[in-house]
Amino acid sequence: MAMVDVVVLVAGDGVNRAIPAMLLLLVVLLAGLLGGRLVALGVALVAAIGFAVLLPPIGSPRVEPAEDVAALVLFVAVAAIAGVLLSTIVLSDRRRLSAEQGTVEALLRVDHDRAALLRSVSHDLRTPLATIRAAATDLQGFDHDPAARTHLLDLVIDESERLDRIVGNLLSLSRIEAGALLPERQPVDLAELVAACAARLERATSKLTVEVRAAEGLPLVKVDYSQIDQVVANLLENAARHAPPGSVVVVDVERVGESVRLRVTDQGPGFDPSVRGRLFEPFASATGSGSSGIGLAICKAVVDAHGGTIAADDAPDGGARITVEVPIDG
Amino acid sequence: MAEADVVLIDDDASLASVLAVGFESRGYDLRIAATGGEGLREIERREPDVVILDLGLPDIDGIDVCRHLRQRTTSPIIVLSADGAEDRKVRALDEGADDYLTKPFSMPELLARVRVAVRHRRALAAVAHDEVLSVGDLAVDTAAHEVALAGRPVELTPKEYALLMLLVRNVGKVLTHRAILDQVWGPDQPLDTLRTHVSHLRRKLGGGAGAPQLVTAPGVGYRLLAPGDVVS
Numbered sequence: 326m327a328m329v330d331v332v333v334l335v336a337g338d339g340v341n342r343a344i345p346a347m348l349l350l351l352v353v354l355l356a357g358l359l360g361g362r363l364v365a366l367g368v369a370l371v372a373a374i375g376f377a378v379l380l381p382p383i384g385s386p387r388v389e390p391a392e393d394v395a396a397l398v399l400f401v402a403v404a405a406i407a408g409v410l411l412s413t414i415v416l417s418d419r420r421r422l423s424a425e426q427g428t429v430e431a432l433l434r435v436d437h438d439r440a441a442l443l444r445s446v447s448h449d450l451r452t453p454l455a456t457i458r459a460a461a462t463d464l465q466g467f468d469h470d471p472a473a474r475t476h477l478l479d480l481v482i483d484e485s486e487r488l489d490r491i492v493g494n495l496l497s498l499s500r501i502e503a504g505a506l507l508p509e510r511q512p513v514d515l516a517e518l519v520a521a522c523a524a525r526l527e528r529a530t531s532k533l534t535v536e537v538r539a540a541e542g543l544p545l546v547k548v549d550y551s552q553i554d555q556v557v558a559n560l561l562e563n564a565a566r567h568a569p570p571g572s573v574v575v576v577d578v579e580r581v582g583e584s585v586r587l588r589v590t591d592q593g594p595g596f597d598p599s600v601r602g603r604l605f606e607p608f609a610s611a612t613g614s615g616s617s618g619i620g621l622a623i624c625k626a627v628v629d630a631h632g633g634t635i636a637a638d639d640a641p642d643g644g645a646r647i648t649v650e651v652p653i654d655g
Numbered sequence: 656m657a658e659a660d661v662v663l664i665d666d667d668a669s670l671a672s673v674l675a676v677g678f679e680s681r682g683y684d685l686r687i688a689a690t691g692g693e694g695l696r697e698i699e700r701r702e703p704d705v706v707i708l709d710l711g712l713p714d715i716d717g718i719d720v721c722r723h724l725r726q727r728t729t730s731p732i733i734v735l736s737a738d739g740a741e742d743r744k745v746r747a748l749d750e751g752a753d754d755y756l757t758k759p760f761s762m763p764e765l766l767a768r769v770r771v772a773v774r775h776r777r778a779l780a781a782v783a784h785d786e787v788l789s790v791g792d793l794a795v796d797t798a799a800h801e802v803a804l805a806g807r808p809v810e811l812t813p814k815e816y817a818l819l820m821l822l823v824r825n826v827g828k829v830l831t832h833r834a835i836l837d838q839v840w841g842p843d844q845p846l847d848t849l850r851t852h853v854s855h856l857r858r859k860l861g862g863g864a865g866a867p868q869l870v871t872a873p874g875v876g877y878r879l880l881a882p883g884d885v886v887s
Contacts, residue, residue: 447737448711448737451737451758451759452667452670452737452758453669454758454759455667455670455735455737455758455759455760456667456669456670456672456673457759458759458760458761459670459673459674459677459759459760459761459762459765460673460762462761462762462763462764463673463676463677463762463763466762466763467677467680467681467762469676469680470680473676473680476672476676477673477676480669480672480673483669484669532668
């Protein structure tokens, strides 16, 4: 409609003015599209001056009869409204798009995290499964001597236990994510818990010597037994994975103020500086092999849920050291 | 003398222990390396008949180990991967691996792959300079460009012949789609070209008892197996 008005009005003084008027309108629209409202307004004014003064013959003012003044005012009005409207539409469109893009990026991030989780979980599950399947199929297909049979069966048992621990960790992780990791507290003798856990993991840690050093007269601590057991198991398994065969892992249990401190020190290479800051994040230690690295993340979540602290540093003589403190009264 | 000398490069001590029992019970020598670096040193020490290489190693990426191995030895490499990711397998094959197996695998399956690798390595070493290459009942006269199956001539187009030659020269080895396309047709050829030629070649080779099998490695490529070497 607006354009038709301009055409009709300028047509009074000859059609040759319609084309420059439309061209100038186009410039205003473009300004609105690219530059925004203020630019569109400014360009509309400049275009009006151009329309009045700069058209050929250059310098001879066109604004004589009343119709021309009306045409000029209308041109400015139409150009300004069209330019501003267009820029408004473009602006809101851009806003919507950038909001959508933000959502899409967030979704992609979640997707990426999930993919990483699935990848490392399937890797974690397949590692013990590889041993179990190879051993079981070999037992079925070959007449091994009794010693070899026992050895293969032991490996099947060990790896199925390892699988069970991984599944336990995964369940904990899902509880943590659902915010449902509530400790069921009961008075626990931590020294006893550590000793029982170390005994249970004896085969998994068989290449190491695990030494439990519990201080005398430790108080009972109000914690969730199975959750803290999982923390100790993860720490021992971690040590077994990284410390050299034949080395010693020491678990110290002692009272520090109103807390009990558990400290696991190995004689391995210590923490890789590149993952040190992210040790307690899930998947931080995910390397080519070993573990997806959810173990330490679970330790931290459990310790946090108990109102305690967990920290990692290097022991004075090199190895990795993880210190957990949980308050005695919960 | 041992059945064969095998080097296993895998950091999973439990699996290595199972394989040690399985291989040694069957008369193989199994040398175990827990890292890529150790594996490379083991191979330098003495060239094995077969290398079994896990792609997920703590020190060096398995693909890089594969490349280094290939620069130092012609021993067949069987790659183990814990992830089902096809692209890792394809990259390993392109870097010189001969075969792959996804964890978890069965012991008979791994042993069958090792047997195939050992046999083909020995067979290839024996016929390296022969003009007539044979796989089962298939005979390829490389000088005359003639192919015969159980004594009967097989008519092949030039591209089919080139494809067959590549497969015969690499018998037992998994060749990736890309590797085959590049060597037979040159770059930028669609996969369908290869599929069509493979199906023609299969028809012409037939499925007879003495005929070699052109086996599909799903999502990865193809390989030619001698009759009797066909493994799941």
